[in-house]
Amino acid sequence: MSDRQSAQSPDKEIVDLRSDTVSRPSVGMRQAMAEAVVGDDVMRDDPTVLALEARVARMLGKEAALFVPSGTMSNSLAIGVHCHHGAEVLCEEACHIFRYETGHPAAVWGVQLHTVRGHKGALSPETLKLHLRPDNIHMPPTQLICMENTHNRHGGRVIPLTSMKAVFDWSREIGVPVHLDGARIWNAAVALGTSVAEVAQYCDTLNVCLSKGLGAPVGSLLVGPRGLVDKALRLRKRLGGGMRQAGILAAAGLYALDHNLTRLATDHANARRLADGIADLEAIDLNPLDVETNIVIFGVRKPWRASELQMVLEEYGVRVMTVGDDAIRAVTHIDVSASQIERAVDTIRTVLGQEPKYAIEQADEEAPFADEPLPGDDAHSGMKE
């Protein structure tokens, strides 16, 4: 049985493209979890957690790593270790930390986010300079810069290393640390044909996730200098993120690093196959060349609306997510095969060959929580999970 075939396979009739977080652990992964040697990780006694932390730190070229339950907690800990109460963080306006992490910088740490317009998700020193706070008693001090690679809401865009380097070099000049939300750094490295350490060299700390493209059920790591990771250990306890025999989960992460890293190229090829298969449809606004990793975001043209298309596709067994009112996101992952992508393409083509079936009321009204388009960027980039 290949690693793609899960112990509890999702219904083979359903092609679930909502997110790369929907994958189920494979038989091999479950076996590794069952056999994990464990201890009490709050007492730092769990050898499997410690092995995962050491391995991830080494891979990323950093001193230390801390295993945490989620990417949100990892990013939150980064804010907590870098910033004082009352500080400000510069981040790109569509980044996950700002859009989809329930406001933890303000709610938990008393830190405000200052969003900056990027170019296709990439920040530049030229723009950041306009937002950097001077040393002035009226203003909150800028204590952190956050980047995201790959960029979720920008459709899995890979932030070029040249642009990361430019921001990082400038951050050295002004003495402000850089945190990278590298939830999908694995995808970025595979797309760039380089190592994750090459990408991670342009930040001080980073979040990496095991539960997205790598197919593990749970887990992220905050990675960086030993002193900051030690500080994060106490803050993790404060947030309730101290887990006991967490080696069962860490074992899934180690297994994922052994088996599921290089195969991400398959997800990228499948995403491009999906994009190539539907881009010519009149109701779809998509340039397949914008698809750089495993996320496909496409605009939906009238008379179709994204919510209706999503609903009808669901009836046909193809699951996607809406991005606001007029765009859809589809994400490829370890539990989606090339033939399922063909099925998704056929289904989308069939459905869009018909007239819209449901009368959606208030068609011209803005959806209440629509993600507004990002001016200056290609249309329809974005998403949540």
Ligand SMILES: Cc1ncc(COP(=O)(O)O)c(C=O)c1O
């Ligand atoms: C870019 C990015 N960062 C952080 C997160 C948060 O991860 P989690 O859902 O594990 O909290 C996500 C979730 O999908 C994400 O896409």
